[in-house]
Amino acid sequence: MRSTTMDPKKGRDMVFLAISLDHPAKFFNWGFISISIPNLIMIGIIFVLFTLALVVPFPSHEKTKGE
Amino acid sequence: MSTMWTTKLRKATVEKFEPQDVLPDDQPSYVASWIYVFGVLTLASLLVIIVTGFALTTKGIAWWHTSNVGHFVNSAHLWSVEIFFIFMVVHLWGKFWMAAWRGRRFATWVTGAIAFLASVATGFTGYLIQTNFDSQWIATQAKDGLNSAGIGSFFNTLNTGQSILLHVSLLPLVVGLITIWHVILVRRNGVVPPLDAKEIAGGGM
Numbered sequence: 001m002r003s004t005t006m007d008p009k010k011g012r013d014m015v016f017l018a019i020s021l022d023h024p025a026k027f028f029n030w031g032f033i034s035i036s037i038p039n040l041i042m043i044g045i046i047f048v049l050f051t052l053a054l055v056v057p058f059p060s061h062e063k064t065k066g067e
Numbered sequence: 068m069s070t071m072w073t074t075k076l077r078k079a080t081v082e083k084f085e086p087q088d089v090l091p092d093d094q095p096s097y098v099a100s101w102i103y104v105f106g107v108l109t110l111a112s113l114l115v116i117i118v119t120g121f122a123l124t125t126k127g128i129a130w131w132h133t134s135n136v137g138h139f140v141n142s143a144h145l146w147s148v149e150i151f152f153i154f155m156v157v158h159l160w161g162k163f164w165m166a167a168w169r170g171r172r173f174a175t176w177v178t179g180a181i182a183f184l185a186s187v188a189t190g191f192t193g194y195l196i197q198t199n200f201d202s203q204w205i206a207t208q209a210k211d212g213l214n215s216a217g218i219g220s221f222f223n224t225l226n227t228g229q230s231i232l233l234h235v236s237l238l239p240l241v242v243g244l245i246t247i248w249h250v251i252l253v254r255r256n257g258v259v260p261p262l263d264a265k266e267i268a269g270g271g272m
Binding site: 042045046049050052053054056058060 | 096104153156157160161
């Protein structure tokens with residue numbers, strides 16, 4: 001089996017360089033609503049994508065334009 | 068001759084699907100919208116999920132926890148699931164606001180809804196079998212919830228073996244089959260036109 005262990009220091013540096021996920025997520029609390037910030041960002045992305053899908057023109061080729 | 072089950076099966080399936088309808092050259096002009104693309108994007112994400120999931124299943128738990136390639140494939144599996152759900156929700160919203168069950172497309176809508184629910188169950192069992200502190204936390208919290216719903220003895224989130232089998236065999240089979248059925252119905256009935264557009268013959272069969 002090949003080496004399967006990661007240098008702890010190297011691994012820690014890699015995490016530090018990217019984004020530290022080694023802690024519980026922060027939460028948004030509003031009344032009875034309690035949702036983690038990562039989940040809230042995901043839902044926000046869905047809203048943005050949905051809006052863009054409705055408003056951004058679709059590149060159509062000539063044949064379908066006249067139909 | 069016509070009473071043979073093979074004949075009946077052929078007439079019920081193959082003869083209903085003309086090649087030009089299964090893989091058409093043209094679509095009605097209203098299909099030229101990004102909102103129609105998200106169903107296909109969901110299918111593409113599902114393909115990545117299946118391929119990465121196959122690798123994780125064959126290589127095993129130690130591989131995805133300890134090797135660099137295993138970490139990468141594990142992350143690719145997680146993020147393709149996240150993207151899969153994002154695309155599927157946009158597809159779902161688009162079809163809901165189009166009232167996509169119109170024009171005898173009720174079965175298409177229902178199979179899509181079942182595919183969504185089966186995907187949620189598959190995703191949930193996936194989180195349960197990460198074999199880390201996160202999966203332990205999710206399993207213990209969900210155990211209380213499922214016990215209170217009265218199904219804790221039938222589906223035990225603390226039983227990792229049950230969750231693994233559900234996640235890598237039964238639920239992917241359900242999602243796969245219902246997705247194939249959903250796509251067949253889309254091809255057979257055609258995509259739904261916008262509410263202010265009239266149904267175009269040839270948009271489906």
